[in-house]
Amino acid sequence: xxxxxxxxxxxxxxxxxxxxxxxxxxxxxxxxxxxxxxxxxxxxxxxxxxxxxxxxxxxxxxxxxxxxxxxxxxxxxxxxxxxxxxxxxxxxxxxxxxxxxxxxxxxxxxxxxxxxxxxxxxxxxxxxxxxxxxxxxxxxxxxxxxxxxxxxxxxxxxxxxxx
Amino acid sequence: xxxxxxxxxxxxxxxxxxxxxxxxxxxxxxxxxxxxxxxxxxxxxxxxxxxxxxxxxxxxxxxxxxxxxxxxxxxxxxxxxxxxxxxxxxxxxxxxxxxxxxxxxxxxxxxxxxxxxxxxxxxxxxxxxxxxxxxxxxxxxxxxxxxxxxxxxxxxxxxxxxxxxxxxxxxxxxxxxxxxxxxxxxxxxxxxxxxxxxxxxxxxxxxxxxxxxxxxxxxxxxxxxxxxxxxxxxxxxxxxxxxxxxxxxxxxxxxxxxxxxxxxxxxxxxxxxxxxxxxxxxxxxxxxxxxxxxx
Numbered sequence: 001x002x003x004x005x006x007x008x009x010x011x012x013x014x015x016x017x018x019x020x021x022x023x024x025x026x027x028x029x030x031x032x033x034x035x036x037x038x039x040x041x042x043x044x045x046x047x048x049x050x051x052x053x054x055x056x057x058x059x060x061x062x063x064x065x066x067x068x069x070x071x072x073x074x075x076x077x078x079x080x081x082x083x084x085x086x087x088x089x090x091x092x093x094x095x096x097x098x099x100x101x102x103x104x105x106x107x108x109x110x111x112x113x114x115x116x117x118x119x120x121x122x123x124x125x126x127x128x129x130x131x132x133x134x135x136x137x138x139x140x141x142x143x144x145x146x147x148x149x150x151x152x153x154x155x156x157x158x159x160x161x162x163x
Numbered sequence: 164x165x166x167x168x169x170x171x172x173x174x175x176x177x178x179x180x181x182x183x184x185x186x187x188x189x190x191x192x193x194x195x196x197x198x199x200x201x202x203x204x205x206x207x208x209x210x211x212x213x214x215x216x217x218x219x220x221x222x223x224x225x226x227x228x229x230x231x232x233x234x235x236x237x238x239x240x241x242x243x244x245x246x247x248x249x250x251x252x253x254x255x256x257x258x259x260x261x262x263x264x265x266x267x268x269x270x271x272x273x274x275x276x277x278x279x280x281x282x283x284x285x286x287x288x289x290x291x292x293x294x295x296x297x298x299x300x301x302x303x304x305x306x307x308x309x310x311x312x313x314x315x316x317x318x319x320x321x322x323x324x325x326x327x328x329x330x331x332x333x334x335x336x337x338x339x340x341x342x343x344x345x346x347x348x349x350x351x352x353x354x355x356x357x358x359x360x361x362x363x364x365x366x367x368x369x370x371x372x373x374x375x376x377x378x379x380x381x382x383x384x385x386x387x388x389x390x391x392x393x394x395x396x397x398x399x400x401x402x403x404x405x406x407x408x409x410x411x412x413x414x415x416x417x418x419x420x421x422x423x424x425x426x427x428x429x430x431x432x433x434x435x436x437x438x439x440x441x442x443x444x445x446x447x448x449x450x451x452x453x454x455x456x457x458x
Contacts, residue, residue, distance in 0.1 A: 012201065012216075014209070039208060043200045044193065050201075052208050158218045160201075162211040 011128055011141050011157040013051040018139070018159060024056055025102040025134035032056070033071065033101035035078055037085060037094055040126050049097045049126050050160070053089075055081050071099075071117050098128035098141075108133055108140035110152045118144055118152070128155065164292065164367055164452065165251065166221065167238035168284060170259060170277070173270055175199035178233070179259075179277040181284050183338050198223065198236055215245060226252040228260060231267040235259070242396035244364060251288050258283055291330065292339060292448055293365050296346040296402075298372030299379060299386075303404040303431060304346040307372065310437045311344065320358060324351045333441075339448055349386050356393045368447050369397045371424075374405045375412035384421060398451035401426040402443065407433060425450065 025032060034056035038049050057077055086094050099122055101114070108131040110118065118129050123144070129152075132139045145153035169191070170179040177195035202225070205213050216223040224245055226235040235256050237248045259280065260267065266276055296304055308315050308327045318326040327346040333339055345362065349371070352359055369390070373383050391399065401422050403415040407430035415428035427443045430436065 010218075012205075015217075039204070041200070041204055043197060050204060050208060156219065158216045160205055160216060161214045162205065162209060 011049050011051065011155060012160050013130075013157060015159050015161040017051055017054060021054055021100050021130070021132060022134060022137075022139075025104070025132045028102065029104065031102050031104065033099060035082065035096050036098040036100055036128065036130060037082065038097040039093055040095055040097065047126060049095075049128065051097060053085065053094075054100065055085065057081060071121060075121065095126070096122075097126055098122050098130065100130035100132065103131055103133045105135035106133060107136065108138050108154075110142050110150075115144075115151055118142070164243065165237055165239055165248070165288065165290065167236075168255065168288070169195050169198060169234070169236040169238075170255070170280075171195045171199055171234040171236070172267075172272075172274070173232040174272070176272055176274065178274050179280050181281065181288075183289060199234060202234060217241065222248075224248040224252060226256055228256060231260065231270070233259075233267070240396060254287060255284070258287075292342045292367040292452055293362075294342055294344045294368040294370060294444065294447070295352075295362070295366045295397075296344060296370050296372055297349045297352050297390075298374075298402075298404075299349050299382060302372045302374045302379065304348075304372055306431045307402075307404070307440060308344070308346050310431065310440050312437075318345075320355070322355065322358070324348070324355065331441075331444075333445060333448075336445055336448060339452065342444065342448065344444070349383065349390070353386055353389050353393070356390075363394050363397070366394065366397045368400065368451050369394065370400045370402050370447065371422075372402045372404055373418065375403045375408070375415070375418065376405070377411075377413060380413060380418065380421065387422065398447070399424050400447050400450075402429050403427065404429050404431070406430045 021034070034054050036051050037053040037055060038051040040047060040049050055078055057074065082096055086092065099117070110129060110131065114129065122129065129142045130139060131142065141155045141157045142152050143155050145151065166183055168179070168181040169177065172178040175196045177192045180191045180195070201216070202213050205211070212227060213225050215225060218241065220241055222239050222241050222243065222245070224237045224239060226249070227233070228235070235252050237252055239248050262280070263277065296307060298304055305327065308329060311329055311331055313329055313331055316328040318328050320326065329344045330341055331344060332341050356363065371383055371387055373379050387399070401418055401424050403418045403426050406412050406415060406428045415426045419426035429439065429443065433439065
């Protein structure tokens with residue numbers, strides 16, 4: 001893999017944000033989910049996102065399987081929380097850049113339900129799905145890819161560690 | 164292992180770049196602009212500085228000169244120790260600023276003056292790949308070392324365990340002109356792994372040598388399972404020695420299946436054995452380093 005190819009449309013996530021999601025996932029036996037909040041940048045015609053925060057509403061949602069209907073049921077609550085976060089951070093440029101959810105000991109992939117969720121709730125080209133397996137300590141970012149058989153593909157990402 | 168170095172001046176202008184394993188990349192200027200852009204955006208978001216960017220296979224380690232608005236970046240393998248990269252960055256930054264201070268103070272964007280920094284980098288930063296040859300007693304480690312050119316140096320550790328050492332020149336590999344080879348007993352390496360931690364951490368390749376006999380293979384397999392947990396990043400290979408002893412040697416293809424590792428068939432008494440061992444070393448380096456970096 002060349003370095004150049006890895007710079008194509010990557011997703012950047014702060015190490016502290018990734019660790020926050022990992023810690024949440026470790027604390028729940030079942031699948032949980034939340035939103036990814038960040039900024040969208042364009043540089044030399046390439047668009048990329050920097051994930052700088054997450055939303056997770058405790059109690060409103062967690063079950064054995066993240067299902068389409070359950071996400072739909074909490075969407076309103078998440079939207080409200082997102083607006084609050086924007087106000088709190090005084091940053092109008094924040095976007096919902098995707099969602100994250102856990103696959104305890106299942107590995108990282110998008111199930112048919114996950115794919116439907118992505119297509120319906122996070123259809124924009126900059127919106128990504130982060131899947132975390134807290135047991136196997138792995139994670140991957142995915143996006144829709146209508147050209148592939150699976151209809152999704154893993155995308156390159158980088159962790160930003162800062163002082 | 165360091166694969167690239169970038170020194171980026173004010174405005175994201177690439178002052179100096181070094182590719183250790185391939186030729187100057189025409190996209191390096193694009194990458195340097197990108198590195199600067201990401202750094203700027205990250206600073207806008209959280210106000211801090213990027214310390215490193217961790218990708219799937221490699222890591223970019225950053226250092227900054229606020230005085231001259233320069234960014235120094237080293238690209239290393241993802242599992243390489245960041246501390247070592249930071250020490251190198253410090254060395255590069257100090258020397259670069261010392262040499263070019265007048266130019267940086269009156270920065271005009273002219274970058275050709277930095278070309279002669281190459282000598283310093285090649286002399287002080289380039290670290291040849293490290294290979295460990297290891298196996299039980301009697302599998303042919305010393306013979307293999309003797310087949311390689313140059314004098315063998317014997318290193319003794321605190322417990323008087325012997326390590327054979329050679330630094331050999333290589334030709335025909337892009338960016339790798341030499342490598343360091345150490346031969347050590349496998350049981351010693353595992354039993355004193357704390358003592359050899361630095362050696363294991365810096366190893367790019369570990370080649371397990373077997374005499375291809377069933378008993379030795381079984382023991383080596385067990386020892387390999389212990390060793391691989393103690394090594395953060397090495398690429399493992401098998402060298403199936405004594406393949407000339409058809410009556411007792413298990414075929415190298417079967418050994419490859421047993422270990423699930425690329426296995427090289429070898430016999431020290433075969434014709435051109437000296438050339439063959441060099442070619443095996445080159446192939447191991449190509450698989451584990453060059454292919455990994457160049458895609």
